[in-house]
Amino acid sequence: MSEIGERVKKIVVEHLGVEPEKVVDSASFIDDLGADSLDTVELVMAFEEEFGCEIPDDAAETILTVGDATKFLEKNAKS
Amino acid sequence: MFDLTGRTALVTGATGGIGGAIAQALHAQGATVAISGTRREVLDGFAARLGERAHVLPCNLSSKDDVEALVPAAEAAMGQVDILVANAGITRDNLFVQLRDEDWDDVIAVNLTATFRLARAATKLMMRKRFGRIIAITSIVGVTGNPGQGNYTASKAGIIGLIKTLGAEYAKRGVTANCIAPGFIKTPMTDALNDKQREAILAKVPAARLGTPEDIAAAAVYLASNEGGYVTGQTIHVNGGMAMI
Ligand SMILES: NC(=O)c1ccc[n+]([C@@H]2O[C@H](COP(=O)([O-])OP(=O)(O)OC[C@H]3O[C@@H](n4cnc5c(N)ncnc54)[C@H](OP(=O)(O)O)[C@@H]3O)[C@@H](O)[C@H]2O)c1
Numbered sequence: 025m026s027e028i029g030e031r032v033k034k035i036v037v038e039h040l041g042v043e044p045e046k047v048v049d050s051a052s053f054i055d056d057l058g059a060d061s062l063d064t065v066e067l068v069m070a071f072e073e074e075f076g077c078e079i080p081d082d083a084a085e086t087i088l089t090v091g092d093a094t095k096f097l098e099k100n101a102k103s
Numbered sequence: 104m105f106d107l108t109g110r111t112a113l114v115t116g117a118t119g120g121i122g123g124a125i126a127q128a129l130h131a132q133g134a135t136v137a138i139s140g141t142r143r144e145v146l147d148g149f150a151a152r153l154g155e156r157a158h159v160l161p162c163n164l165s166s167k168d169d170v171e172a173l174v175p176a177a178e179a180a181m182g183q184v185d186i187l188v189a190n191a192g193i194t195r196d197n198l199f200v201q202l203r204d205e206d207w208d209d210v211i212a213v214n215l216t217a218t219f220r221l222a223r224a225a226t227k228l229m230m231r232k233r234f235g236r237i238i239a240i241t242s243i244v245g246v247t248g249n250p251g252q253g254n255y256t257a258s259k260a261g262i263i264g265l266i267k268t269l270g271a272e273y274a275k276r277g278v279t280a281n282c283i284a285p286g287f288i289k290t291p292m293t294d295a296l297n298d299k300q301r302e303a304i305l306a307k308v309p310a311a312r313l314g315t316p317e318d319i320a321a322a323a324v325y326l327a328s329n330e331g332g333y334v335t336g337q338t339i340h341v342n343g344g345m346a347m348i
Contacts, residue, residue, distance in 0.1 A: 062272065066230060 286342025
């Protein structure tokens with residue numbers, strides 16, 4: 025897993041309180057990791073903070089899985 | 104009980120009667136306060152009286168840009184915003200059929216839209232910290248209605264709805280949202296009434312006196328405290344029994 029992927033995983037584990045093994049690229053935040061819509065908003069805010077970038081609403085809507093987040097951040101992370 | 108040491112509070116309308124008393128009471132319980140209003144000199148004088156743990160943040164709540172800058176400025180000054188007291192409010196009274204569009208727009212902008220924007224920004228900070236207290240000052244007439252105040256009552260009722268939704272959405276994150284609905288409180292806002300109006304209102308108050316800003320501040324301290332943490336989405340009526348809801 026990429027360095028960014030590791031950091032994404034760490035944030036997801038911390039925020040959703042899920043087992044690290046469950047946080048795989050294909051895992052859906054809502055369907056597989058038990059997040060509700062507010063959790064996903066919080067995750068996006070946490071990603072923005074950790075990676076120093078803005079995630080506009082239309083982009084946030086396409087981030088449904090751990091892999092989606094990693095892919096987006098590999099392109100857009102500033103820190 | 105009700106110790107606020109280490110907490111940070113942003114209070115709008117702190118140059119006014121009720122907001123001033125709320126800021127003072129939160130400060131006396133140990134909180135650091137950011138006091139806001141449009142009149143800079145009044146704020147500076149107030150901050151000087153409070154001494155340490157007081158920050159002055161002038162803001163015109165009818166300006167979108169000013170409103171959006173306020174919570175970030177409070178965060179920059181205090182490190183966090185644990186408590187938001189959205190207290191500033193205006194009236195532009197007129198009979199309903201004579202209410203002008205601008206009377207409606209001005210009142211909704213300052214009382215309701217600014218409260219929405221401030222609460223939105225503050226909640227984002229609070230949910231991260233898993234602690235927050237949103238306290239909005241509404242009014243008894245937002246629940247009962249009042250001739251001559253179609254715009255004002257709509258803005259105050261709107262706040263009550265907004266606060267209930269906030270309370271429901273963020274309860275799990277340690278953020279509570281409540282309203283305080285003052286009855287008839289002695290401040291510059293009510294000093295404008297004539298003796299006849301005053302008498303008529305007092306006749307309806309079982310406590311047979313005007314409320315004081317300190318009566319309202321005491322409710323704010325309770326809602327802001329750790330002890331008030333199980334209260335959310337509520338409207339606390341502080342009105343001497345004028346309406347029992
Ligand atoms: N007094 C009562 O009996 C009573 C009853 C029910 C509810 N309330 C509510 O309690 C709250 C406080 O009222 P009060 O009696 O203390 O009135 P007040 O003494 O007239 O204070 C009003 C406050 O609102 C601020 N404000 C007004 N327009 C503003 C704007 N555009 N931008 C920023 N700040 C603005 C004023 O700041 P500047 O002067 O610095 O501009 C002032 O600090 C209001 O929401 C009011 O509706 C009062």
